[in-house]
Amino acid sequence: MEEDIILEYSTKSQYAVPYYEIPFERFFQFGFSVDCVVFGYHDSRLKVLLIRRGAKPYEGSWALPGDLVYPNEDIELAAKRILQDLTGVSNLYMEQTKVYGNVNRHPAGRVITAGYYALVDIEKHDPHAAGWAEGVYWVDINDIPRPLAFDHDNIFDEALAILQHSIRHKPVGFELLPEKFTLGELQKLYEALLNQEFDKANFRKKILAMNLLTELKEVQKQVKHRPAKLYSFDLNRYKELNSKGFSFEL
Amino acid sequence: MEEDIILEYSTKSQYAVPYYEIPFERFFQFGFSVDCVVFGYHDSRLKVLLIRRGAKPYEGSWALPGDLVYPNEDIELAAKRILQDLTGVSNLYMEQTKVYGNVNRHPAGRVITAGYYALVDIEKHDPHAAGWAEGVYWVDINDIPRPLAFDHDNIFDEALAILQHSIRHKPVGFELLPEKFTLGELQKLYEALLNQEFDKANFRKKILAMNLLTELKEVQKQVKHRPAKLYSFDLNRYKELNSKGFSFEL
DNA sequence: CCAAAAGTGTTCATTCTACACCCATGG
DNA sequence: CCATGGGTGTAGAATGAACACTTTTGG
Numbered sequence: 144m145e146e147d148i149i150l151e152y153s154t155k156s157q158y159a160v161p162y163y164e165i166p167f168e169r170f171f172q173f174g175f176s177v178d179c180v181v182f183g184y185h186d187s188r189l190k191v192l193l194i195r196r197g198a199k200p201y202e203g204s205w206a207l208p209g210d211l212v213y214p215n216e217d218i219e220l221a222a223k224r225i226l227q228d229l230t231g232v233s234n235l236y237m238e239q240t241k242v243y244g245n246v247n248r249h250p251a252g253r254v255i256t257a258g259y260y261a262l263v264d265i266e267k268h269d270p271h272a273a274g275w276a277e278g279v280y281w282v283d284i285n286d287i288p289r290p291l292a293f294d295h296d297n298i299f300d301e302a303l304a305i306l307q308h309s310i311r312h313k314p315v316g317f318e319l320l321p322e323k324f325t326l327g328e329l330q331k332l333y334e335a336l337l338n339q340e341f342d343k344a345n346f347r348k349k350i351l352a353m354n355l356l357t358e359l360k361e362v363q364k365q366v367k368h369r370p371a372k373l374y375s376f377d378l379n380r381y382k383e384l385n386s387k388g389f390s391f392e393l
Numbered sequence: 394m395e396e397d398i399i400l401e402y403s404t405k406s407q408y409a410v411p412y413y414e415i416p417f418e419r420f421f422q423f424g425f426s427v428d429c430v431v432f433g434y435h436d437s438r439l440k441v442l443l444i445r446r447g448a449k450p451y452e453g454s455w456a457l458p459g460d461l462v463y464p465n466e467d468i469e470l471a472a473k474r475i476l477q478d479l480t481g482v483s484n485l486y487m488e489q490t491k492v493y494g495n496v497n498r499h500p501a502g503r504v505i506t507a508g509y510y511a512l513v514d515i516e517k518h519d520p521h522a523a524g525w526a527e528g529v530y531w532v533d534i535n536d537i538p539r540p541l542a543f544d545h546d547n548i549f550d551e552a553l554a555i556l557q558h559s560i561r562h563k564p565v566g567f568e569l570l571p572e573k574f575t576l577g578e579l580q581k582l583y584e585a586l587l588n589q590e591f592d593k594a595n596f597r598k599k600i601l602a603m604n605l606l607t608e609l610k611e612v613q614k615q616v617k618h619r620p621a622k623l624y625s626f627d628l629n630r631y632k633e634l635n636s637k638g639f640s641f642e643l
Numbered sequence: 644c645c646a647a648a649a650g651t652g653t654t655c656a657t658t659c660t661a662c663a664c665c666c667a668t669g670g
Numbered sequence: 671c672c673a674t675g676g677g678t679g680t681a682g683a684a685t686g687a688a689c690a691c692t693t694t695t696g697g
Contacts, residue, residue: 169464170424170425170461170463170505171422171424171466172421172422172464173421173422173423173424173425173462173464173505174420174421174423175423175425175494175505176505200625212423212494213420214420214422214503215496216496217495217496218492218494218505219494221620239491239492241489242489242492244425244462244467244468244507245407245467245468245469245559246465246467252421253421253464255423255425255468255505255555257492258496281509303460340421341522
């Protein structure tokens with residue numbers, strides 16, 4: 144092992160005490176929560192799940208769904224739990240965004256929160272979850288009732304930015320669509336998420352050239368124009384290509 | 394505001410109790426820490442700062458520098474404090490990677506940690522920090538003494554992957570170089586970070602075409618070949634271009 | 644003179660962009 | 671027949687890859 148340069152470790156700051164000499168109770172005072180930005184897509188519109196809070200603090204405010212993590216619960220599982228409770232679906236596409244840890248972000252105490260974003264096919268999930276007092280709503284992302292509770296405006300904005308980046312670099316868009324979709328639907332999804340128009344011919348060529356879509360022997364029914372072919376996303380093929388250095392772009 | 398679909402919020406899981414009815418103490422039991430993956434670049438090699446632990450747990454093991462966050466300390470500031478203590482430099486380029494929150498990742502209790510990666514110009518920072526018992530070492534990233542303490546192998550691997558992604562999509566490479574650098578040095582940096590060779594002519598054309606570098610009226614001295622022009626990165630220009638939709642690639 | 648790295652130009656292939664055009668369906 | 675969106679081809683521009691060549695320095 145190379146060790147060209149050796150420094151000494153210092154703790155010059157006001158807090159300069161090695162933690163193992165500090166009483167346990169002084170540090171183990173944090174609460175930890177998870178906040179989920181659940182995106183869905185319907186009718187050429189990107190939506191997000193918001194709840195209306197029925198309890199203090201921020202009672203009556205709009206907020207992202209979230210919950211405190213239990214001391215014996217992995218945070219990944221806490222996020223899955225919240226999503227399952229909200230949507231009834233357990234295997235959503237889900238990814239961490241960032242951690243938010245300002246001292247005063249939560250009035251009840253020191254609560255650090257991890258943001259997650261998740262993608263749902265709105266058609267597919269069961270809207271009949273029940274049990275908690277307050278309702279959950281799909282809200283158009285251009286119509287968020289700001290300000291949201293806590294620092295949720297910020298958490299939402301960053302999640303959206305991360306989604307917009309991911310959608311160009313990873314094949315996550317398909318998570319928002321039904322199993323079977325047309326290229327036109329896919330294009331509209333991209334246009335809605337990125338606020339940008341694409342040339343139909345070029346969009347098709349690009350997406351088909353990646354070889355990630357399976358052309359089904361099926362077409363649209365009962366449309367008053369030429370029926371479009373249906374495609375499905377081939378996740379296994381993506382994994383295979385990806386391991387060989389392929390990377391999804393646009 | 395659109396509210397097409399209304400769900401009920403439920404908490405079906407084993408934990409199904411709204412948190413505001415639960416005793417404060419049950420939730421506020423977490424410790425929170427920050428672990429830093431500090432990258433430096435020297436002699437065409439990418440290095441990372443590791444410490445050797447002088448206290449339990451994992452006494453004697455190699456680890457990433459990190460520390461518990463104080464209950465009255467913002468996590469961003471905790472990361473800055475650690476970096477300042479380690480390197481003597483306060484305004485390093487720094488970014489969050491992920492949160493690690495498995496129940497058993499820390500033997501002393503439930504500690505959740507936020508990963509940060511930081512970039513340092515090795516030449517510039519003061520290596521005479523002092524105060525703590527143990528040494529800090531620059532270690533070649535191909536020569537990490539695994540396993541590291543805790544889940545630090547994992548934290549490091551993910552930070553490296555994130556750096557390798559960032560370097561292609563954001564102008565962060567310059568943070569690892571001195572203020573003034575040659576295009577050859579820049580190319581070697583990219584080659585070291587990405588394990589990939591670039592064609593000299595094409596690399597130059599691409600990077601210069603972005604218009605982010607200021608050509609200085611200065612050249613290398615005392616080299617036994619044709620002296621190269623020195624350049625500096627123009628951050629303001631980048632911000633300006635970026636706000637107009639430009640995006641750094643490769 | 645030589646070695647070593649800086650720095651530039653050209654060619655050819657690939658990909659991107661814009662746009663025109665035809666096709667299948669319901670009404 | 672029309673309107674609507676599906677589906678394809680092509681020309682020209684822009685970009686990228688490969689490679690050859692010239693330049694400037696120290697020794």
